[in-house]
Amino acid sequence: MSDTLVVAEHRRGELEDISYELITAGRELADAMDGDLHVAVINGDVDSHAEQLDRDGVDTIHTVDYGKGFNHDVYTQAVTELADSLSPRTVLIPHTATGMDYAPAVANALDNPLVTDAIDLQYDEELTVAREMYSSKLESVIATDSTQAVVTVRPAEWPPTESDGSAAIDAFEAEIDEAAITSTVTGFEETVGGDIDISEADFIVSVGRGIEDEENLELIERLCDVTGATLAASRPICDNEWLSKGRQVGQSGKDVTPDVYVAIGISGAVQHVSGMKNSERIVAINNDSTAPIFDIADYGIVGDLFEVVPALIEEVE
Amino acid sequence: MKALVSVAEVAELGDDFEIDGLTIDERYLGYSLNEWDDYAIEEAVTLSEADVVDEVVVVTIGPERSEQTIREALAKGADRAIRIWDDAVANVDALMPEMKTRILASVVEAEEPDIVFTGVQSDDDAWGATGVALAEEIDFGWAAVVTELDLEPDDGVAHVRRELEGGLEEVTAVELPAVITIQTGINQPRYASLRGIRQAQQKELAVKSLDDLGLNESVLDSELALTELYEPETESETTIWDGEPDETAAELASFLRETEVIES
Ligand SMILES: Cc1cc2nc3c(=O)[nH]c(=O)nc-3n(C[C@H](O)[C@H](O)[C@H](O)COP(=O)(O)OP(=O)(O)OC[C@H]3O[C@@H](n4cnc5c(N)ncnc54)[C@H](O)[C@@H]3O)c2cc1C
Ligand SMILES: Nc1ncnc2c1ncn2[C@@H]1O[C@H](COP(=O)(O)O)[C@@H](O)[C@H]1O
Numbered sequence: 001m002s003d004t005l006v007v008a009e010h011r012r013g014e015l016e017d018i019s020y021e022l023i024t025a026g027r028e029l030a031d032a033m034d035g036d037l038h039v040a041v042i043n044g045d046v047d048s049h050a051e052q053l054d055r056d057g058v059d060t061i062h063t064v065d066y067g068k069g070f071n072h073d074v075y076t077q078a079v080t081e082l083a084d085s086l087s088p089r090t091v092l093i094p095h096t097a098t099g100m101d102y103a104p105a106v107a108n109a110l111d112n113p114l115v116t117d118a119i120d121l122q123y124d125e126e127l128t129v130a131r132e133m134y135s136s137k138l139e140s141v142i143a144t145d146s147t148q149a150v151v152t153v154r155p156a157e158w159p160p161t162e163s164d165g166s167a168a169i170d171a172f173e174a175e176i177d178e179a180a181i182t183s184t185v186t187g188f189e190e191t192v193g194g195d196i197d198i199s200e201a202d203f204i205v206s207v208g209r210g211i212e213d214e215e216n217l218e219l220i221e222r223l224c225d226v227t228g229a230t231l232a233a234s235r236p237i238c239d240n241e242w243l244s245k246g247r248q249v250g251q252s253g254k255d256v257t258p259d260v261y262v263a264i265g266i267s268g269a270v271q272h273v274s275g276m277k278n279s280e281r282i283v284a285i286n287n288d289s290t291a292p293i294f295d296i297a298d299y300g301i302v303g304d305l306f307e308v309v310p311a312l313i314e315e316v317e
Numbered sequence: 318m319k320a321l322v323s324v325a326e327v328a329e330l331g332d333d334f335e336i337d338g339l340t341i342d343e344r345y346l347g348y349s350l351n352e353w354d355d356y357a358i359e360e361a362v363t364l365s366e367a368d369v370v371d372e373v374v375v376v377t378i379g380p381e382r383s384e385q386t387i388r389e390a391l392a393k394g395a396d397r398a399i400r401i402w403d404d405a406v407a408n409v410d411a412l413m414p415e416m417k418t419r420i421l422a423s424v425v426e427a428e429e430p431d432i433v434f435t436g437v438q439s440d441d442d443a444w445g446a447t448g449v450a451l452a453e454e455i456d457f458g459w460a461a462v463v464t465e466l467d468l469e470p471d472d473g474v475a476h477v478r479r480e481l482e483g484g485l486e487e488v489t490a491v492e493l494p495a496v497i498t499i500q501t502g503i504n505q506p507r508y509a510s511l512r513g514i515r516q517a518q519q520k521e522l523a524v525k526s527l528d529d530l531g532l533n534e535s536v537l538d539s540e541l542a543l544t545e546l547y548e549p550e551t552e553s554e555t556t557i558w559d560g561e562p563d564e565t566a567a568e569l570a571s572f573l574r575e576t577e578v579i580e581s
Binding site: 011070072076095097098100102103104105107109114117128131132133134135136138139140142143144145146149182183184185186187189190191202203227228229235236238239240241251252253254255259260262283287288289290294295296297300301302304307308309310311314315316 | 332479
């Protein structure tokens with residue numbers, strides 16, 4: 001029998017969706033291994049979180065009531081102790097900014113191998129993990145023949161488990177070494193919204209690194225003028241301060257759901273796609289036919305934006 | 318204060334490529350400095366210019382080819398470089414974070430930096446793991462996905478902002494020594510000046526084997542194995558408009574009119 005341990009994520013009093021997605025992924029693994037599914041919830045209002053995490057397929061929920069919110073030193077120690085005490089075959093942690101801040105430390109403290117950003121998990125005597133490489137152009141499979149492995153799981157790859165469960169709830173007395181806590185979270189801040197709210201727009205033209213130079217942005221601005229589209233961008237454009245952060249689409253920017261999203265010179269990295277994949281219709285203009293943006297686009301033009309966009313402006317005018 | 322910056326040379330896949338077993342032939346790959354590490358170098362060099370840091374050492378685990386990348390870091394203002402490579406490392410199918418962690422840990426032991434900068438992730442492998450794993454290994458504090466750094470060496474702390482999802486940032490204080498994993502956008506990386514490029518030729522670039530670091534091949538042991546590499550199948554049914562730019566543009570324009578996002 002081989003168990004699976006899942007670590008839930010919460011922020012400012014709310015459980016994040018990834019927690020319920022991990023329950024789905026964890027249950028599938030636990031079934032394949034004929035083992036139990038354990039869920040850990042650490043810090044915060046653990047009792048109310050535990051109640052919410054009691055979903056179908058969860059065997060035991062372990063609460064670690066220590067501090068108010070996330071602290072990576074506490075998380076690292078608590079998950080390490082839980083893994084030592086439960087000996088799960090696999091520890092699943094969200095591949096989020098929060099997970100990235102403690103999962104590698106947990107793996108290292110346990111002397112376990114670590115595989116990150118899993119998009120598929122299979123167990124057949126061995127645990128195999130599928131993940132993307134080369135900016136999502138390729139997938140690879142990593143096999144783990146260890147007795148225990150830590151895997152971080154990409155958000156929105158598994159559906160969340162919705163239905164209620166009947167898990168046992170266990171208060172885990174973690175022995176947290178205070179001297180080893182060297183970080184303190186002092187607060188949160190929203191990065192400024194910027195000059196415009198792109199999340200309400202019906203028609204978005206979004207520009208990426210394919211534009212090459214700040215002065216070339218004028219071309220896309222002209223397209224927006226003649227079509228009435230709202231201008232948005234991928235991260236590098238905002239990192240370069242060519243456009244305000246408020247126009248960034250993606251995981252660390254805004255989620256958008258327009259009727260039409262035209263991606264120009266954007267490769268389609270997962271962190272970008274997560275913010276625009278729910279657009280009604282997606283059009284991509286990119287000169288690389290293997291760019292992953294074409295995997296989610298409804299319509300595509302494989303071509304040079306410096307030729308296609310001027311022609312489009314002319315056509316609309 | 319001494320800063321160590323770990324930099325990776327990353328591979329980018331061209332438009333056209335072939336997979337050969339578990340590898341891609343070098344013909345189809347272009348190499349460059351990892352985007353995130355460019356920001357990490359800038360952060361360290363800025364601190365050195367502000368006299369907060371006295372020495373910036375860059376380290377890469379990479380073949381001879383990667384000297385171009387590490388020279389770029391020297392040209393941007395790092396003081397000296399270490400490149401780690403030998404036959405045993407070259408023989409590894411895939412450099413897993415645990416291997417990089419053990420190797421970099423021995424560099425930290427030898428160099429004794431007060432702060433280590435890494436990128437959030439390497440663009441090609443996208444593990445997003447090496448910095449935090451290294452911190453745990455060497456018993457440093459850490460902060461991951463950092464978009465603002467304010468060092469107070471006299472108090473022994475780093476005040477950082479960590480980027481979370483959806484435009485939210487976490488404000489955190491970390492005791493030094495620490496590993497900081499740098500997110501893009503934290504600064505505006507400079508271009509290497511001609512003078513910088515010339516000076517970089519004179520700067521020390523030490524090449525070391527595992528043996529030189531006092532390590533043996535067991536640091537390359539892993540219970541992970543790369544077993545498959547393939548192009549993902551897409552379920553999408555994308556309509557590609559073919560033709561000259563004016564033809565494809567006309568298709569797109571009529572699509573926009575049909576969907577009524579622009580007036581006809
Ligand atoms: C924690 C984290 C959070 C992140 N959050 C976000 C986020 O919120 N939003 C976001 O966008 N990214 C985010 N990223 C970054 C993301 O991983 C990618 O690096 C980024 O999305 C790439 O932007 P891009 O597609 O514009 O650039 P690239 O990936 O460089 O793609 C440029 C594209 O332009 C094409 N191109 C080049 N020239 C032309 C031409 N003349 N004509 C047509 N096409 C051309 C190329 O073929 C290529 O496909 C995040 C990363 C991390 C690690
Ligand atoms: N081969 C390497 N040599 C030196 N540093 C590396 C190497 N690979 C990764 N790193 C560092 O670790 C960071 C995260 O990489 P990864 O965990 O591979 O996604 C990078 O931004 C680099 O700072």
